[in-house]
Structure formats: structure tokens, C-alpha cells
Amino acid sequence: MKDYKVIEVKESILADNDADAxxxxxxxxxxxxxxxxxxxxxxxxxxxxxxxxxxMLKDEFRIGVMEADIDSDxxxxxxxxxxxxxxxxHTGGMCHLDADMTRQGIREFGTKDxxxxxxxxxxxxxxxxxxxxxxxxxxxxxxxxxxxxKPLKYPLMFQISDVVLVxxxxxxxxxxxxxKERVTERIRLRNPxxxxxxxxxxTGQGFDxxxxxxxxxxxxxxx
Amino acid sequence: MKDYKVIEVKESILADNDADAxxxxxxxxxxxxxxxxxxxxxxxxxxxxxxxxxxMLKDEFRIGVMEADIDSDxxxxxxxxxxxxxxxxHTGGMCHLDADMTRQGIREFGTKDxxxxxxxxxxxxxxxxxxxxxxxxxxxxxxxxxxxxKPLKYPLMFQISDVVLVxxxxxxxxxxxxxKERVTERIRLRNPxxxxxxxxxxTGQGFDxxxxxxxxxxxxxxx
Numbered sequence: 212m213k214d215y216k217v218i219e220v221k222e223s224i225l226a227d228n229d230a231d232a233x234x235x236x237x238x239x240x241x242x243x244x245x246x247x248x249x250x251x252x253x254x255x256x257x258x259x260x261x262x263x264x265x266x267m268l269k270d271e272f273r274i275g276v277m278e279a280d281i282d283s284d285x286x287x288x289x290x291x292x293x294x295x296x297x298x299x300x301h302t303g304g305m306c307h308l309d310a311d312m313t314r315q316g317i318r319e320f321g322t323k324d325x326x327x328x329x330x331x332x333x334x335x336x337x338x339x340x341x342x343x344x345x346x347x348x349x350x351x352x353x354x355x356x357x358x359x360x361k362p363l364k365y366p367l368m369f370q371i372s373d374v375v376l377v378x379x380x381x382x383x384x385x386x387x388x389x390x391k392e393r394v395t396e397r398i399r400l401r402n403p404x405x406x407x408x409x410x411x412x413x414t415g416q417g418f419d420x421x422x423x424x425x426x427x428x429x430x431x432x433x434x
Numbered sequence: 435m436k437d438y439k440v441i442e443v444k445e446s447i448l449a450d451n452d453a454d455a456x457x458x459x460x461x462x463x464x465x466x467x468x469x470x471x472x473x474x475x476x477x478x479x480x481x482x483x484x485x486x487x488x489x490m491l492k493d494e495f496r497i498g499v500m501e502a503d504i505d506s507d508x509x510x511x512x513x514x515x516x517x518x519x520x521x522x523x524h525t526g527g528m529c530h531l532d533a534d535m536t537r538q539g540i541r542e543f544g545t546k547d548x549x550x551x552x553x554x555x556x557x558x559x560x561x562x563x564x565x566x567x568x569x570x571x572x573x574x575x576x577x578x579x580x581x582x583x584k585p586l587k588y589p590l591m592f593q594i595s596d597v598v599l600v601x602x603x604x605x606x607x608x609x610x611x612x613x614k615e616r617v618t619e620r621i622r623l624r625n626p627x628x629x630x631x632x633x634x635x636x637t638g639q640g641f642d643x644x645x646x647x648x649x650x651x652x653x654x655x656x657x
Contacts, residue, residue, distance in 0.1 A: 252476045253559050253588060254580025281560065283587045304590075306529060306560040334587070336476050337504065337529040337558055356579035356602065357477025364506045364557070365476060367527075379579065385608050 215287050215297040218319050220312040228342055232310035235317070235345030245432040246317075246328045247425075248346035250368065253334035255354040256378040258286045259412040261329055265293045267422050272326040272429065277316045279308050279333050286331065296325070307338035310345040327429055336365040347432050354379040359389045362397035369401035374408065374424060381411040438510050438520040441542050443535040451565055455533035458568030462545070468655040469540075469551045470648075471569035473591065475584075476557035478577040479601040481509045482635040484552055488516045490645050495549040495652065500539045502531050502556050509554065519548070530561035533568040550652055559588040570655050577602040582612045585620035592624035597631065597647060604634040 239246050251257050265274055275296040278287040287299035298320040302308065308316075313330060322328050330346055332339045351372040353361055356379060362369045369375065375398055383389060391409060398407055406424060410417030462469050474480050488497055498519040501510040510522035521543040525531065531539075536553060545551050553569055555562045574595040576584055579602060585592045592598065598621055606612060618630055629647060633640030 252557070252580075253584055254475060254577075280587060282589065285583055285586050304560075304564070306558070333560065334475070335529070335558055335560055337527075337556065338561065341527070354477075354579065356577065356605070357475075360508055361476055363508050364503060366505065382579070382605070382608055385605055 215291050215299055216319065217284055217287070217299040217301060218316065219301045219303055220308070220315045228309050228311070231314075232343035232345040235310050235314050236347060239317070239322070239345070239347065240432060242323050243433050244322045244325050244328055245429045246330060246346040248330045248332060248344045248349045249352070250332045250336075250339045250349065250372070251334060251352035252336050252354070252357055255334070255352045255357065256412045257331050257334070257352055258289055260352060260376065260378060260410070261290060261331065262293055263412050263415060263418060264421065264425070265290070265295045267418060268327070268425065269294065271426070273324060275320060275322055275325045275328045277320060277328060277330045279316075279331060281333065296320075302333060306333055306335050307342050308332055308344050309342040313344040313346070327425070336361070336368045340365070340368040340371055348373040348428055350374045350376065352376045352378045353394070355382055355386050355389050359394035359397065362394070362401050366401050369398050369405070372402065372405055374406040376421060377407065377409045378412055380409050380416055381414045438514050438522055439542065440507055440510070440522040440524060441539065442524045442526055443531070443538045451532050451534070454537075455566035455568040458533050458537050458540070459570060462540070462568070462570065463655060465546050466656050467545045467548050467551055468652045469553060469569040471553045471555055471567045471572045472575070473555045473559075473562045473572065473595070474557060474575035475559050475577070475580055478557070478575045478580065479635045480554050480557070480575055481512055483575060483599065483601060483633070484513060484554065485516055486635050486638060486641060487644065487648070488513070488518045490641060491550070491648065492517065494649075496547060498543060498545055498548045498551045500543060500551060500553045502539075502554060504556065519543075525556060529556055529558050530565050531555055531567050532565040536567040536569070550648070559584070559591045563588070563591040563594055571596040571651055573597045573599065575599045575601045576617070578605055578609050578612050582617035582620065585617070585624050589624050592621050592628070595625065595628055597629040599644065600630065600632045601635055603632045603639055604637045
């Protein structure tokens with residue numbers, strides 16, 4: 212049974228996305244809702260990370276997920292099975308969400324009674340990095356099979372991320388050309404301040420640290 | 435030693451990219467150069483696939499590689515070690531190449547004496563699918579760790595691809611939720627005519643079939 216709404220968002224006509232994003236960020240903070248913008252390549256594990264995260268935190272926080280996709284709703288179905296409230300946003304072919312598109316989703320979704328809302332952005336390391344969505348924080352997932360050279364090739368994505376989850380760490384023994392030290396150094400090159408957490412959405416490794424990160428940020432957002 | 439040129443391409447001002455792409459395709463065919471547009475997510479294995487392909491075919495064909503990236507030249511360095519002629523194209527933040535940007539690269543590179551030119555597009559499953567580059571054929575790489583649901587989520591990319599290489603098949607035993615049958619069925623849903631080849635750029639599995647595909651297309655292009 213499909214128990215989530217699907218909406219088609221329109222491209223923003225606002226010239227100043229940064230100002231609009233800042234306004235949305237302040238509105239959400241005033242309402243006590245922590246919006247996290249989650250980005251990655253296709254297949255890095257955004258949805259499976261969310262499924263495990265929701266299972267860990269659903270008794271502590273009221274959680275919602277906004278799923279952005281070009282035009283499918285595969286992930287919304289998966290997430291709605293967790294019991295979290297979900298809305299599917301279709302970008303109509305657009306490769307990213309801007310602040311106004313995010314706001315259209317937020318208002319349709321109704322987030323005032325939620326503590327934590329994940330915005331699962333379109334799977335893409337280029338375009339989403341260029342548009343501030345109005346989220347309180349940016350998180351990105353880099354998966355081990357993608358290789359440890361990605362911070363060299365997609366600098367902006369790493370530069371704007373407050374936290375990087377290095378996912379699929381359970382397959383590190385198979386992908387033995389991936390070095391945790393090297394990827395850390397390369398992420399730091401782009402962004403000396405960002406938090407780096409090594410996780411596996413499959414085994415749960417590192418999720419205590421990730422949950423602690425979220426608890427801390429949600430608390431700070433309510434202050 | 436850096437033995438390749440780096441050029442910055444400008445966004446096209448032409449209104450009709452499709453017509454421009456068709457013109458470029460005809461020019462290249464007249465010159466006997468087969469241009470293959472190679473697309474994938476970040477980290478799916480475009481560069482390692484090219485390294486192995488060049489090693490297999492370099493005695494049969496005169497090969498060049500045009501590396502498109504946001505702003506690094508990590509891959510151009512790797513490819514230039516194979517002995518193939520390489521040019522690095524910087525898109526200045528753009529998430530794709532259009533026909534005019536490809537032409538700028540082609541003309542700067544000089545491809546008249548080449549039989550086979552690979553255009554390694556920006557790692558992205560959304561934007562590159564929307565712009566015809568003028569290549570004779572489109573190839574895409576889907577890697578096993580990304581999951582077998584990608585044809586559902588990025589339909590256009592699969593729809594416009596003449597061949598899909600399913601890469602990293604050496605790790606199929608580890609990613610046991612990836613089904614070859616299911617991915618085949620989902621690719622066929624988008625594109626009943628496209629060729630599907632299961633490969634591993636690491637072990638070489640499937641590369642005989644891939645090399646045969648390229649030989650056949652290069653021969654057809656010269657007719």
C-alpha cells in the first residue's frame with residue numbers, strides 16, 4: 212500500500228537562492244525542525260543509511276524523510292516501510308533541489324511537528340553541491356567502492372559537507388586499494404573542519420558515532 | 435611528466451544541440467573516427483575500464499581519450515601512462531558536455547588520425563544523459579555495488595545507451611543482493627535494444643566480449 216504523497220516541484224524563479232535558503236533555514240530553526248540535506252553518488256547507500264538511522268532514532272525523535280528523485284519512487288516505498296513519515300518529491304528531470312523546491316516539499320509535507328527531517332537529494336556529486344537547500348547541515352555519503360580519489364574529483368561536494376559518512380566499510384577487505392588514511396587526508400584538503408565517520412549501513416558499524424552526531428546537532432538546533 | 439594538454443571548454447551558445455551533435459557525428463564519420471561517449475556514476479570504473487581496453491586494443495587501433503572533469507586531471511594522468519593520446523577537458527563546474535563542448539575538445543585534440551576516441555564524460559547519471567555529444571555511440575557503466583535498481587531511478591541514462599557494461603562483477607559474491615537477471619530485465623524495460631555486457635575491469639572478465647563489440651562498431655563506422 213502506498214502511504215506517501217508524491218509531488219512535482221517546479222524550478223525556482225527566484226534570483227537569489229542563497230538568501231532564500233537562509234530564510235528557510237531560519238524558519239525551520241524557529242519551528243525546532245532539524246533539516247539534514249543528504250547527498251551522494253547513485254548507489255552509495257543513502258536509503259539504506261536512512262533505514263538503519265530511523266530504526267535507531269525513531270523512539271527518540273519524530274522523523275520525516277523527503278525523497279527527491281528524477282521520477283521514480285523506489286526509495287519512498289522502502290522508507291515508508293520503516294514507519295517514518297515520507298514524501299516523494301519529483302524534480303521533473305532536474306539534477307538537484309534548490310531552496311524554493313525544498314520549501315515546496317516542506318510545506319506540502321508539513322514538518323512543524325517533526326524534530327528531524329532528512330532530505331534525500333538526487334544521486335549526484337555535482338549539481339546538488341551548487342545549491343543551498345536551506346538545510347541546517349549538509350551530509351554526504353562516499354562509499355568505499357567509489358574509490359578514495361573522489362575528494363580530488365568532486366571538490367565542491369566535500370567542501371560544503373559538514374559531515375562525510377564513508378559507507379560500505381564492510382567491503383574494505385575486498386576493495387583493498389581504498390585507504391582510510393588517504394581518503395581522510397583528501398577530504399581534509401577540501402574541508403579541514405568536516406566530521407568524517409566510517410560506517411556500514413549493512414552491518415551497523417559506526418552508526419553509534421553517527422547517531423551521536425545527529426543527537427548533538429538536533430540539540431544544538433533547538434537552542 | 436605531464437604529457438597531455440588541459441583545455442577549458444565554454445558552454446555552448448547554440449540553441450539546437452541536437453542538430454549540432456548530428457553535424458559533428460557526420461564529420462567524425464567522414465574522417466573515419468569512432469567517438470564513444472562513456473558515462474557512469476562517480477567511481478563506477480570508467481578510467482580502469484579504459485586502461486584495460488586500451489591495453490587490449492592499442493596494437494589494432496590508433497586510440498585517443500578525452501577526459502572530461504569538473505576541474506581535476508587525476509584520470510588524464512592515469513590514462514597517459516597507457517601510452518594512448520590524452521586530452522583533459524575542464525568543464526568549469528558544468529555537469530555534462532554538449533556537442534559544442536565536445537567539438538572544442540575534438541578540434542583542440544586533433545583526432546583525424548585516430549580510429550577510436552573515448553570521451554570520458556563527467557561522472558553523473560543525470561545531466562550527461564540529456565545532451566547528445568555527437569558521439570557515434572553511447573556506452574554506460576553500471577557497477578555492481580551501486581545496486582540493480584538504478585535503471586528504475588535513472589531511466590533516461592539507460593534509455594539512451596547503446597551498450598551497458600555491468601562492471602565490478604568480481605565482487606558479485608559480496609554484493610549478493612545484486613541480481614544479474616533483475617538488472618537485465620530492468621535495463622530492457624528502459625531500452626529493449628541495448629547490449630549488456632557483464633565485466634570486471636579488475637580481473638578482465640567479459641573484456642573479450644567488450645573488445646568484440648568495439649571492433650564491430652569501429653568497422654561499421656568506417657563503412
